[in-house]
Amino acid sequence: MKVFAVGMITTPPTPEQQPQLMAKEVPHTLQLYLDGKIEQFWFRQDRPGVFFLMDVESIDEAKATVDELPLTEGGFMTFELTPVGPLAPLGRLIQKK
Known part of the structure; x- marks a missing residue:
């Protein structure tokens, strides 16, 4: 099944937290991409965030x-x-034979 996952930053990490988190x-x-879970x-x-097609x-x-994911956790x-x-x-547009 395909799922759109829309990620929204709710609490931005501090500049000090960003390097370690990222x-x-x-x-x-x-790794999720290489595993095929994120296409x-x-x-x-x-706004800050991501879109994943999963x-x-x-x-x-x-x-x-x-x-x-670390940012979510x-x-x-x-x-x-x-x-x-x-x-x-769109199937309605196909004429049946």
Whole structure:
């Protein structure tokens, strides 16, 4: 199943906390990408945060995965999770033979 995980920074880390946190956050995120759980990722342009397109078995798996990220574990970020799928109404445009 595909899930959009929209991460929002709720409590920005201090400048002193950032190097240590990001030294853990970046490799963790890259490992999720290499494991195929995160297919694509983007930085938000409107506010601090990220968008992940995830490939997981369930919303519960997506939640467990993002909850293990250092920024989330530390209380700095929260995620909104939305399951997505094919745009089914487009099937109406296909003529059946």
